[in-house]
Amino acid sequence: MKSIKQFIRTPQSHEIKIKIPQYVPENDIVELILILNRKHNNYEHKINDLKTAMNDELFLRDLKKVSDEFKEIDLAEWEE
Secondary structure, eight states: OOOOOOOOOTTOOOOOOOOTTSOOTTTTTOOOOOOOOOOOOSHHHHHHHHHHHHHHHHHHHHHHHHHHHHHHHHHHHHHO
């Protein structure tokens, strides 16, 4: 597996043309992943993102997992 990483600015057309290296055979399946890096400088946007996270299932599962791990550590310290 090989990955090619590029950073670009969003063009006005919101379209990106991708060149695939010549050594990749025709009809080969390739995976494309678009990662958007949203950065907010505005305090209100940051607060709204945090409020949205409180309803995000993955975030809540991760939060519970970390909380459970700390409970185990706390209990182990009390048992010593």
